[in-house]
Amino acid sequence: MxxxxxxxxxxxxxxxxxxxxxxxxxxxxxxxxxxxxxxxxxxxxxxxxxGDSPVLDPAIATDGEAAKVTINVFDTLVEYKPENTEVRPALAKEWSVSEDGLVWTFKLRDDVKFHDGTPFNADAVVYNFNRWMKKDNPLNNGECKYWMYMFNGYDEDSIVKSCEKTGDYEVKITLREPSAPFIQNIAMFSFGIASPTALEKYGNDFFKNPVGTGxxxxxxxxxxxxxxxxxxxxxxxxxxxxxxxxxxxxxxxxxxxxxxxxxxxxxxxxxxxxxxxxxxxxxxxxxxxxPSMNIGYLSLNMEKEPFDNLKVRQAISHAINKQAIIDAFFAGLAKPAKNPMPPSLWGYNDDITDYEYDPAKAKALLAEAGFPDGFETTLWAMPVPRPYMQQPQKIAEAIQADLAAVGIKAEIVSYEWGQYLEKAENGEHDMVLLGWTGDNGDPDNFLYVLLDKDNAVKGSSSNYSFYKNDQVHDLFIKAQREMDQDKRADLYKQAQEIIHNDAPMVPLDHSTDxxxxxKYVKGYIPHPTGVEKINNVSVQ
The missing domain is CATH 3.40.190.10 (Periplasmic binding protein-like II)
Incomplete structure (x- = not known):
């Protein structure tokens, strides 16, 4: 004391x-x-x-602290409006899409320079897309993870087939198949256009020497x-x-x-x-x-025993007292989560009934799974506060106590923030506390990113449960290709039911950050994606 x-x-x-x-x-x-x-x-x-930003290169960033800075250094072809996820022009003045949804044409601004004085033009856009798309590009090497998350992979796996120059200030992007969230996706911070000259100059050190047009x-x-x-x-x-x-x-x-x-x-x-x-x-x-558009959750690594056992995962879901955690650590600024996407998004399945807090039921399920006396494991806790979890260490302690009450002895583990993310992407954890703030207002950005088998690749995973369900995958891909929002919503609701029954993660909270x-700070508008440009903010 x-x-x-x-x-x-x-x-x-x-x-x-x-x-x-x-x-x-x-x-x-x-x-x-x-x-x-x-x-x-x-x-x-x-x-x-x-926390600090692990990197300052948006193409290889996967966390909000990097995004918070890089969104102010880099511009994207299109961007979100300040108050919502509606897309508006940015480096692209206008765009059009073919009737079959496969060809997107962008007309670019002709009055923009990068911070190093070099011109922004169609060549720069093509250079950046080729970097993001091609895994063997020396400035990618599988590190442009958001590209993989949002566009199904690199090279031939990607839904983006090519990006071509069709004029000094015009590019054509061709898709292999229609993609409903495509225009929303490319407005993300991670697809900020970087100076090709600076990328060539700094190479793999570009992450600490960022040059954009922002x-x-x-x-x-x-x-x-x-x-x-x-x-x-x-x-x-x-x-x-x-x-x-x-x-x-x-x-x-x-x-x-x-x-x-x-x-x-x-x-x-x-x-x-x-x-x-x-x-x-x-x-x-x-x-x-x-505005709330996030999820805090506990991922259970299904590639490790005993989390490959459904009854163990369901037992953990019943063992955690979500409401008590929210009452203790969120000051009334959160509500319990039951799905891996927030209720503020279309496609949310409110018909799902959450796993009730029931320690007796948790113990019974553990016994049925062959663990009548519980087991020992580790629980990873974030070292920094996040919008969806301001006190992760204390929340981890509360979860630790809930699990101990049903016989699960969990040692709390933590690392420096960048290392924490890297190790989790490699699947080194048993259970890991993390969360997600939506990037584009589309359910795909939560469900596909966090729980599709395409994103359960060690070394670049955003699916920290390493959950691989073919039926869920098929629903996600159908939803990406379907242009009718009502039909997409139905597909996502079906997927949420299956995910709920499989319990690969424990959704914990949706917070309002x-x-x-x-008082003298004026003009700040917090964006639901968790990051925003601050050029409109004044202090005088």
Missing amino acids: KRRVFLFCSLMVLALSLLVAGCGGSKEESNDGGATGAQKSENVLVWGRG PFKFVEWVPDDRIVLEKNNEYWGEKAKVDKAVFRSIPDNAARFLELQAGTIDMMDGINPDDVAAAKSNENFQIILR PIVLM
Whole structure:
């Protein structure tokens, strides 16, 4: 306890000293030493977050912390509107699709340059698509995982057959089969267009030397500390209102909140539920809720015993008290999940009845499975707060206690964030806590990405349960090729029933993520995908 008090005091002294020094502070101070929220002296936005970005190359990124930064450095051919997942023009001024749904033609802007001064044109688009599509491309090597997740694989496996230049500022993308979510998919952060010149120059080090066409240019990355971006004065769209944007990594939620109170950061995500009330009562702060489009879950690795046993998986589903976890760790900003996609999306199957919390039933199922005395295993817990799980370590402890009550002894394991993801993709875990924030507003982005056999490939898996069901796969592929949304919704509802019965994961929660900002921060609109451009945000 003494060490915790010392740490608290040290953090407060540090935060106040930084404020006095003028590092990100405001012009005025309130009686409690924090910023009044009136105005900043510097035109710099400082965003406090729970973890660093593992990479700054959107093509190889798979997590939200990378996306949060790269979406501001790179542009996509099309992008989502600020408030929803409706697609609008970006680097492509307009587009059209053939009657058979196989050929997409994009007319490109002719007034855009990359941050290194080289021109954006059709050649640049073709270069990027060839990098994403071809696994043996030296700048891919199977690392462009989102391409695989969204387009069924690389090379001949991909639904994208080719990307061709049809004019200096026009490209034609040909598909092997119709794809209903295609236009939504290419608006994702991961398909930001990178400078071919910079890719050639930096090669495999491009991940720490990003060059795009976005509203901000990359300046500096101090790992586990900060990433600094500066305003792109030649941006083709609405120019940034701040001169610099700084993304600071502050892993501890409480320490991050102290820094916000001290005025050394301007906004933060990942607030502890216990601090939400304090934030609401502070006249210097404003709280904005991100629209909920996520899922927090526990994946059970079906390639490892005893999780290959259906009754064991169902027992775990009955053993976990989801409502108690939400009551304890979400401050009323979440609800229990029963499906691997959120109810805010079309195609959600609300007729499914969740596995009720029933320890006695869990014990009975374990006995039927041949484990009357339970078993020992490991439970992986994320080292950083995420929008769908702000206190993963505490949630892991609660799950650990629930499992112990039915005889399952689970040791909690954690790693550095990038290593955690890499090891989970390799299938090294027994049970792993993770989650997903929707990228495009389409059920395919949850169900196919998280639970299709195509995405259960060790080394690049997004299906952390390594769940492989041919019937489910067929339903997913039919839904991708079907252009009628009502028919697609029916296919997804059928798939959810099968998944529920097979119990490859335990859906835990759908959260509403609070972002706390100083009052002087204006123009911030949190996007349901979890990442957004911040060129409209001002601090003065």
